Amino acid sequence: MLGDTAVAVHPEDERYKGLVGKKVLLPLMEREIPIIADAVVDREFGTGAVKITPAHDPNDFEVGRRHGLPEIDVMTDDGRMSAAAGAYAGLERFDARKRVVEDLKAQGLLEKVTEHAHAIGVCERCHTVVEPRALTQWFCKMKPLAEPAISVVEKGEIKIVPPNRREEYFHWMRNIRDWCISRQLWWGHRIPAWHCADCKFITVGLETPAKCAKCGSATIEQDPDVLDTWFSSQLWPFVTLGWPEETEDLRTYYPTSVLITGYEILFFWVARMIMMGIHFTDKVPFRTVYLHSIVRTAEGLKMSKSKGTGIDPVEVNRKFGTDAMRFTLASMAAPGSDLIWTGDRIESSRNFANKIWNAARFLFLNLGKLEAGGAMLEELAGPEIRTKAPHKYSALLQLADRWIFSRLSRVIGQTNDALENCRFHEAAHVVYHFFWGDFCDWYIEWVKPELQDADRERAIATWRNLFAVFEAALRILHPIMPFLTEELWHQLPQTEGAKSIALEAFPEAKLEWTDPAAEEEFKLLQEI
Incomplete structure (x- = not known):
């Protein structure tokens, strides 16, 4: 709420047509925000009017881009409220939520409190609630890379097995968006970019530079982010054979014959290998893609160690034999x-x-x-x-x-x-x-x-x-x-x-x- 920059209504909602273009005062922050019309709003849900927080919701982010709304980040990297949160700055996020409810109630602005089930993102390892935030990231422009990758599958230069997965491949590729390739992790390939503290220019290079490429300042620092693991993995078919050197292995074994992998990473890995293979070598990386099935439990659940639904293949092999x-x-x-x-x-x-x-x-x-x-x-x-x-x-x-x-x-x-x-x-x-x-x-x-x-x-x-x-x-x-x-x-x-x-x-x-x-x-x- 503290980062809201608009209230949205459906353009065909007769209840609010006369209010579109006007402004309202955001409670607690005392900030004027506009009432906008956007088809993303569900007229039948609640009041039919929804607050828009572009910096903290992916759908709201898209609405904000369509309407030119500001993106106000009210959180810090450690889950506390930032200076943009005003009087709530420094509070831990969950404490801030309780304080907001109390303040709304104190000002007579709280109509009611009800239980509402909705989907939230959680970390797959520690199950901490993840807060969406609009941050500066590195992106790779994908459409020019996707077009030749679509063509080679259409022409049969790459065969996808089973055939019904072809349409899934085409759906991903024809609706592709620019790829966020930066990650805020402790482990991975560092992004080869250095920020100048003086002129803010970013120097990108294969080798570590001694100074800023623009102003010559020696006060430069490498970007702290690492590359998405799939960005590195997509190069696998040819870098393992010695690329960018023209090695004997590369001449002999590239393109490879068959890639065998799971269907759930058709886009994350397979499609990207095809795009990068064509881009860097002018050749497809493989001739056939075999997408194997996933082994599930008798109840149809995906086998998972963390969920306790898996089996120990070593123990099964010892009991029945590897060939079995x-x-x-x-x-x-x-x-x-x-x-x-x-x-x-x-x-x-x-x-x-x-x-x-x-x-x-x-x-x-x-x-x-x-x-x-x-x-x-x-x-x-x-x-x-x-x-x-x-x-x-x-x-x-x-x-x-x-x-x-x-x-x-x-x-x-x-x-x-x-x-x-x-x-x-x-x-x-x-x-x-x-x-x-x-x-x-x-x-x-x-x-x-x-x-x-x-x-x-x-x-x-x-x-x-x-x-x-x-x-x-x-x-x-x-x-x-x-x-x-x-x-x-x-x-x-x-x-x-x-x-x-x-x-x-x-x-x-x-x-x-x-x-x-x-x-x-x-x-x-x-x-x-």
Whole structure:
């Protein structure tokens, strides 16, 4: 109230039309302030007349700019009343409010006191009530930077996944406002500006100046503010590669391929990286933006340490396994929707990991019987043997083999397509059903008798096909469950010098394996 500079009414409010342009006396401050008309006023709320305090309310600030109102800051940095507050100067803000009510009552100007719920800003850490104040800040002009950033997304030079987030991006960018980049914090990059105590000129430079650039005075002091953290973060794609130097890394890796981040910082980080990348390098910083979901509690709350709604991922990983955690998150990562965390999902993923491990255990335990007869693992599962799969018996490929390799080819194609288009949940589900259903529940069970067949040629062909499918399935699953697949992959013979499954070629669908007739015939058997 002490900083009020006008009373506003709606321009179409008949009750006050005759008063617009006149002046009223501000109680306690004895200052004349005008009655103005502005459409921001809600005629149905209260009296329909609202006081305007441009220095201490963002909406009032905009009204004040439209009507040329003065901005009177009645507070100090430490939450006390300033000299502009008159007789209340020096009082702590909440004490001043009590005194104002008492003085209004004493002067017979207080009509009533009622409870009123309204939204106030509070510090996210200490929950102290934040007081809006109009202060001198540093701003970055954004519209010229936003226009080319809008264009590259419109032209498809940058792909945003999921697509529905494109409109959110455009809404932010087409309605962009100048960015306040200064912060009054103890930690951050200092603003490279020095104020002259003599002529008040501001010297800006990359290096610390020895004197004022205008008058030559040595009495200069660096601006105490720091840059908004996003102002620094927006430079990340190219400064990490050595920019502004033309480094080998910058030439090789910029622009990057994919940026993966949360959708809640699409504007705060992603959009700004695009703007700065284009401005400083004349190139987009990345080709694809994948906006992943937020993990929420079963009640739909965002997980937060401060609110006590989060889980400890380290403890969950210890209990269920890291691969189970990864598979759970991937399987629920449908674009455009958040993840609802429940314990039963990760239990199911742990069961899946156990299923894979037990399948491998079955293979190696039963292989011992064949090895006792002289067969070697290298001749059954070596990389050159796997490459030549599927293997025939008596010049024929059995129905189960035709079916599993056809299914494998189809699954490889579906998985590649899903991963390429950031549909990670689809990739997880496709591989899950193939590994658990097709491979473990049907193929292994179907060929069990042949693994120990008295006909050595038939047994060897079956083992070779079994290992070829198993190894390919491990490679398909590796991006989602890397630890389990890495461990099992090293149990198989590999080429000399092979270090990791992650460095092997990702499987590609083979048209020659595709056999719709075998899939249809096997489907009939499954139904029976």
